Amino acid sequence: MKQAGEVFLNAYTWGFCEKRGFTQGNGWKWSLAEMKRTTGCNAIILPVCAWQDHTYSTRIDSEHPDVMDEQDVRAVCAEAGRLGLRVILKAMVNCRDGYWRAYIRFFDQDVPTEPGWAEWFASWEEHVCRVAGMAEENRTDMLCIGCETVGTDSREKEWRHLIARVRAIYHGPITYNCDKYQEGNVSWWDALDLISSSGYYPIHQLEENFVRIRSVCEREGKPFLFMECGCPSRKKSDTRPNDWRFGEGTDPETQARWYEAFIAALKANPWIRGTGWWDWSATRLYPEQTGPDQNGYCTYGKPANEILLRFSGELRPENKR
Numbered sequence: 001m002k003q004a005g006e007v008f009l010n011a012y013t014w015g016f017c018e019k020r021g022f023t024q025g026n027g028w029k030w031s032l033a034e035m036k037r038t039t040g041c042n043a044i045i046l047p048v049c050a051w052q053d054h055t056y057s058t059r060i061d062s063e064h065p066d067v068m069d070e071q072d073v074r075a076v077c078a079e080a081g082r083l084g085l086r087v088i089l090k091a092m093v094n095c096r097d098g099y100w101r102a103y104i105r106f107f108d109q110d111v112p113t114e115p116g117w118a119e120w121f122a123s124w125e126e127h128v129c130r131v132a133g134m135a136e137e138n139r140t141d142m143l144c145i146g147c148e149t150v151g152t153d154s155r156e157k158e159w160r161h162l163i164a165r166v167r168a169i170y171h172g173p174i175t176y177n178c179d180k181y182q183e184g185n186v187s188w189w190d191a192l193d194l195i196s197s198s199g200y201y202p203i204h205q206l207e208e209n210f211v212r213i214r215s216v217c218e219r220e221g222k223p224f225l226f227m228e229c230g231c232p233s234r235k236k237s238d239t240r241p242n243d244w245r246f247g248e249g250t251d252p253e254t255q256a257r258w259y260e261a262f263i264a265a266l267k268a269n270p271w272i273r274g275t276g277w278w279d280w281s282a283t284r285l286y287p288e289q290t291g292p293d294q295n296g297y298c299t300y301g302k303p304a305n306e307i308l309l310r311f312s313g314e315l316r317p318e319n320k321r
Contacts, residue, residue: 009274040312058119199229200242225274
């Protein structure tokens, strides 16, 4: 669990779904600096998102122009280092037909002529190992080898093989971002260095889920962080923060209420090693003054940003938890 003196990774997911070459344009450095200035966060989670056509496709395209490349990762890591920010690199996959990656699924046993796990994992390994190479080159603080692919969680043999390949490439700490409520359903945590999950839990169920997660971490003997967490700025979103479509109209106070509650729960559970607030755009960040009119997850220009900034101040070395 958390040891004395360890740094709490107060991270913000930054640059989700940015396209190849985005660092050749203007604005992204400003966005990164604004994230640090207005939130006080000490780290970013940089997702390298590949694409597959649909949930039953076995080909994952990581070379498409829609996917950031090594030069982009190199530029972001250099700029983050200049700003004093730690970097967690994260391998992800999205489906072009709009279905959530959690629904990627094939027959339990391969069937001739049908798409299967062997083909999918071969393609996924290629992408993850490529991202692992980027993480090693840039000496990132951590590597996350997947995100919310619930349908794959039971494929223990394939994941262990992938992890072994990754460890031959990247020599830092490795984790996997399981989905909410799934922390106890992954049987291969022992092969990783940390347990991480998406913490989109309802405001009235935070403590009960923190207790449940802690029991998993104690059983596995592994530290824990929330690789994702957050709440949209919509009425009632604090009761269903995982659903970006849920809620009635724009309401920054609902988001602020959830952030207050979540941070209070973090303070009451100092065994948690970090957070990954969702999410901050690199090239499409809206003007700060329009924040109250935005109903998405980003906290920029909203009351939740001030709450996060206060929390960040409490995490500084002179204000130890």
